[in-house]
Amino acid sequence: MTSGTPVVLTLVSDPDSAASIERIAAAVGARPVPAENPSRRTWLAAAAVVLDEQSAQRCVLSGLPRREGVVLVSDDEPSASAWAVAIDIGAHQLCALPSQESELVRHLAEATERTSVTGRSGPVIAVTGGRGGAGASVFAAALATRGDDALLVDLDPYGGGIDLLLGAESIPGLRWPDLGSQSGRLAWSAVRDALPRRAGVSVLSAARQHHDIDPGAVRSVLEAARRAGTIVVCDVPRQFTPAGVEAVQFADLVTVVTSCDVRGIAAAGATMPVIRPINPAAGLIVRGPSPGGLSAREVAEAAGAPLLAAMRPEPMLDRRLDSAGLRLRRGSPLARAAHAVLDVVQRNGAVRAA
Numbered sequence: 001m002t003s004g005t006p007v008v009l010t011l012v013s014d015p016d017s018a019a020s021i022e023r024i025a026a027a028v029g030a031r032p033v034p035a036e037n038p039s040r041r042t043w044l045a046a047a048a049v050v051l052d053e054q055s056a057q058r059c060v061l062s063g064l065p066r067r068e069g070v071v072l073v074s075d076d077e078p079s080a081s082a083w084a085v086a087i088d089i090g091a092h093q094l095c096a097l098p099s100q101e102s103e104l105v106r107h108l109a110e111a112t113e114r115t116s117v118t119g120r121s122g123p124v125i126a127v128t129g130g131r132g133g134a135g136a137s138v139f140a141a142a143l144a145t146r147g148d149d150a151l152l153v154d155l156d157p158y159g160g161g162i163d164l165l166l167g168a169e170s171i172p173g174l175r176w177p178d179l180g181s182q183s184g185r186l187a188w189s190a191v192r193d194a195l196p197r198r199a200g201v202s203v204l205s206a207a208r209q210h211h212d213i214d215p216g217a218v219r220s221v222l223e224a225a226r227r228a229g230t231i232v233v234c235d236v237p238r239q240f241t242p243a244g245v246e247a248v249q250f251a252d253l254v255t256v257v258t259s260c261d262v263r264g265i266a267a268a269g270a271t272m273p274v275i276r277p278i279n280p281a282a283g284l285i286v287r288g289p290s291p292g293g294l295s296a297r298e299v300a301e302a303a304g305a306p307l308l309a310a311m312r313p314e315p316m317l318d319r320r321l322d323s324a325g326l327r328l329r330r331g332s333p334l335a336r337a338a339h340a341v342l343d344v345v346q347r348n349g350a351v352r353a354a
């Protein structure tokens with residue numbers, strides 16, 4: 001849905017209002033697509049969403065995330081309940097039809113124009129550990145290096161800075177303490193130019209000392225990069241912070257890295273029920289070796305989670321990280337697993353059952 005003609009998702013029960021919205025969407029060069037119960041992917045991929053109060057309440061109850069370009073419409077002046085649900089769903093505009101059709105035209109034209117700049121939205125992938133020491137941060141860095149013009153976002157305030165994994169610690173640029181709590185709309189070009197960059201990856205890293213990361217700033221950065229079509233990889237700590245929850249909720253796919261052993265099964269089995277209520281699009285990366293002869297598929301089945309990829313040990317990884325930062329050969333285990341995850345995202349974020 002993110003390529004070709006921009007899509008305007010319509011969730012309006014009144015036939016006259018629906019017809020007006022379809023006409024306006026077509027007039028601004030968009031394709032209106034009616035949807036009663038949109039999936040998370042459909043909801044996020046549309047250039048704009050136009051819905052009435054009843055549909056907005058259903059979307060809130062189904063847990064659809066807040067996003068840009070949501071317009072609430074009514075056939076009269078908005079009521080107090082309409083304003084309340086507009087806040088809940090994150091609608092930035094309320095339009096009474098037909099008296100405010102011109103306002104709706106303007107909002108949809110702006111949303112369509114934003115989408116047409118790149119013709120696509122960038123995927124957001126959250127990476128977290130199913131158990132301690134599973135290698136989630138390394139996998140997040142590997143995933144970013146496999147993308148084209150990617151952004152690696154460090155959301156672990158106690159991790160010491162993911163820039164160290166890429167060997168980018170001496171490259172000047174903003175880290176989270178410098179960005180502060182800048183929420184609202186950000187221009188990706190300005191953010192990109194201000195960040196350290198290494199091997200085709202822009203890095204927004206935590207600092208060497210603890211610093212709380214503002215969830216509003218996280219959303220602003222992710223939205224800016226998504227609008228620009230950039231691949232975004234978020235390294236989320238196992239103990240979810242508010243910033244980590246924001247990234248998991250925003251993500252198109254959540255990857256949980258665990259080990260191929262009994263403890264890995266138990267830890268992943270405890271982690272997935274925490275993630276699924278926030279974002280059901282989640283699966284496992286199972287990292288070997290297996291001391292007891294378990295297969296990655298057996299680990300995934302026992303943990304009750306889809307298997308995204310199995311990964312053999314990366315030869316001499318610790319020594320290479322200490323000497324020059326993460327550098328991967330095309331056929332290395334980390335690179336192959338990263339490409340498997342990117343393939344899942346390119347298939348419209350479909351996570352297949354293990």
